[in-house]
Amino acid sequence: RIDINLKKTGDKVPATLYGVFFEEISGAGDGGLYAEMVRNRGFEEGTLPTGCTLDADGFAAAPTARCYSNDSINNFKVRWGADRGMTAWRTQYADGSQASSQITDEYPLNSATPHSLRIDLSRAHRDVSAVNTGYWGMAIEKGKTYRLSLYLRGEGARRCTASLVDAAGKSLASAQINIDSDGEWHKYDATFVADDSCDKASLSLSFPPEGTIWLDFVSLFPADTYRNRPNGLRRDIATTIEELKPAFIRWPGGCIVEGLTLDNRVNWKETIGDPVKRPGEYDLWGYRSTYGFGYHEFLQFCEDIGADGMFVCNAGMSCLFRNGDYVDGDDLEPLIQDALDAIEYAIGDTSTRWGAERARNGHPEPFPLRYVEVGNENVFGRYAVNYNRFHKAIKERYPQIELITALMFSKDVEKLDEVEIIDPHYYETADWFYNNADVYDKLPSRLPYKVYIGEYAATGRNNLYSSLAEAAFLTGVERNGDKVQLVSYAPLLQNAHYGKGHLIVYDGKQTYGRSNYHLLKAFAENRPDVNVNTVIRGEDTAVPFAPHGFIGLGTANASAEFRDIRIESGGKLVYSSERDGIDGRWSPLRGKWEFGADGTIIQTEASHESIIKLNDLTTGDCTIRLKAKKTDGRE
Numbered sequence: 001r002i003d004i005n006l007k008k009t010g011d012k013v014p015a016t017l018y019g020v021f022f023e024e025i026s027g028a029g030d031g032g033l034y035a036e037m038v039r040n041r042g043f044e045e046g047t048l049p050t051g052c053t054l055d056a057d058g059f060a061a062a063p064t065a066r067c068y069s070n071d072s073i074n075n076f077k078v079r080w081g082a083d084r085g086m087t088a089w090r091t092q093y094a095d096g097s098q099a100s101s102q103i104t105d106e107y108p109l110n111s112a113t114p115h116s117l118r119i120d121l122s123r124a125h126r127d128v129s130a131v132n133t134g135y136w137g138m139a140i141e142k143g144k145t146y147r148l149s150l151y152l153r154g155e156g157a158r159r160c161t162a163s164l165v166d167a168a169g170k171s172l173a174s175a176q177i178n179i180d181s182d183g184e185w186h187k188y189d190a191t192f193v194a195d196d197s198c199d200k201a202s203l204s205l206s207f208p209p210e211g212t213i214w215l216d217f218v219s220l221f222p223a224d225t226y227r228n229r230p231n232g233l234r235r236d237i238a239t240t241i242e243e244l245k246p247a248f249i250r251w252p253g254g255c256i257v258e259g260l261t262l263d264n265r266v267n268w269k270e271t272i273g274d275p276v277k278r279p280g281e282y283d284l285w286g287y288r289s290t291y292g293f294g295y296h297e298f299l300q301f302c303e304d305i306g307a308d309g310m311f312v313c314n315a316g317m318s319c320l321f322r323n324g325d326y327v328d329g330d331d332l333e334p335l336i337q338d339a340l341d342a343i344e345y346a347i348g349d350t351s352t353r354w355g356a357e358r359a360r361n362g363h364p365e366p367f368p369l370r371y372v373e374v375g376n377e378n379v380f381g382r383y384a385v386n387y388n389r390f391h392k393a394i395k396e397r398y399p400q401i402e403l404i405t406a407l408m409f410s411k412d413v414e415k416l417d418e419v420e421i422i423d424p425h426y427y428e429t430a431d432w433f434y435n436n437a438d439v440y441d442k443l444p445s446r447l448p449y450k451v452y453i454g455e456y457a458a459t460g461r462n463n464l465y466s467s468l469a470e471a472a473f474l475t476g477v478e479r480n481g482d483k484v485q486l487v488s489y490a491p492l493l494q495n496a497h498y499g500k501g502h503l504i505v506y507d508g509k510q511t512y513g514r515s516n517y518h519l520l521k522a523f524a525e526n527r528p529d530v531n532v533n534t535v536i537r538g539e540d541t542a543v544p545f546a547p548h549g550f551i552g553l554g555t556a557n558a559s560a561e562f563r564d565i566r567i568e569s570g571g572k573l574v575y576s577s578e579r580d581g582i583d584g585r586w587s588p589l590r591g592k593w594e595f596g597a598d599g600t601i602i603q604t605e606a607s608h609e610s611i612i613k614l615n616d617l618t619t620g621d622c623t624i625r626l627k628a629k630k631t632d633g634r635e
């Protein structure tokens, strides 16, 4: 029985509470939300991360920096193979054997995509195809329309056959392109309607053996992007996010805000405008990002789904675990200006420089940018000094912007001139989340700031148990709505190629939310307005079950400890954890019991599975009594 006292209300639960945190990690944008199907479209995968150099041993490495912390740093160093530029591409003859081609920068299409693929066709004496396998196979659907665009520079080459092909090379759709072979770059477009479906198709661009061809910025989109926008989002993934009803979206991260080096940080100005002029950047999560899902697309997505925008700017510090460089004094000014410009792009009127740029990009009205966070996880050293300068500059110009500091609960918060919202992150075990569901109950009722839990996730396997643990934690978050204003899970998106542990997982064809996605959705859809006082009274419950079965017991009630678990069968007490001296605190209830034919226990084991296994019990009736002791001592 649950008694609810509606006259005794507690904290309000803010409407802003549940949001999402986007970062280009695990194929979140490229090969994910961003609907581009061609991987390495500009042949820039071999381009070194900005700020890094190639050493004599073939490693891309970040320069040693003066480090903003005294802790040792783990400088970025990764083997940089020569074949990197051909990622997802191959050139072949009709029989599948390898044909020769080179990645070259001899005729840059523009400074953002200086490399291209050169094929000397007349030397080949046979048709040559450049084949792109997309993000681990392109999922093509029968009857669907796809739009291709590409840049070609021809000397003597005249024709290109563009096709979508299955693994056996069978064409699913094709188009002929006549090449202006005048030694200049030209853009070509084609539309495909697929005759058949294939989960692992490729794009093939085939050329007869005449002249030489240079190929660059090859792009393929499904026509039915989310809201049919050009350079748009994958409809299924965007809708899966939309269904979480997020009150805000955070962009662009995460560690990529900080960068391997300061030069490698996300520079939002390079993520807007014509995609062919966006240079992209090596992403510290191990692949090159096109930034096709750039600042404008992020703001547009916020508007489309009715979410507030949260932009995160670099605080003048690169990632401590990669390079740990920092800027201060006058060198910090350009970064402060970058943040001001980002705000102007989002909400400035069209008479301003960046407001006008937004209008040129197709959106004269302001976007719903509400929050700016200064830095990400820069919890050390000189952060407070830098933050204070950002705070002053932003608040003077845009007092309405809600500013978030990257500091968590720390003494350094006292060094901030003014603090509005702090950003603690929780990557902890599932048990931790269960046992700390009351962590915000224990804090003083009046904090000098609000809290944005920017990242949380139960580590280890993402399964029902960890989802319930996160859910238990969220009940504590809602209970403390006066303190916690915003919360977002991280990481949000994952291409199944990288694993299946994040909130939303997909391949080219399908998308699904994991169990914690569905719990989060249930929480967001049923967000309470206010906490009410409740008293819960437990009652005996008889649970009928069939012999040879399993019974799973679980609770998300992290404020109760189960002291005794009793199982009665045919009126006989067959098991009592208290009587049988099973050790441990049952908070939350966990355990696994297996019974022999006579009802005696043949095995007990503490586990996360919450399963009682009943072997050969002679009766189909069983009563399970759970004697619970609340943490306040009441039984």
Ligand code: AHR
Residues within 6 Å of the ligand: 023, 025, 253, 254, 255, 256, 376, 377, 455, 490, 491
């Ligand atoms: O979510 C992945 C990473 O974890 C984020 O980029 C970073 O902020 C955190 O440490």
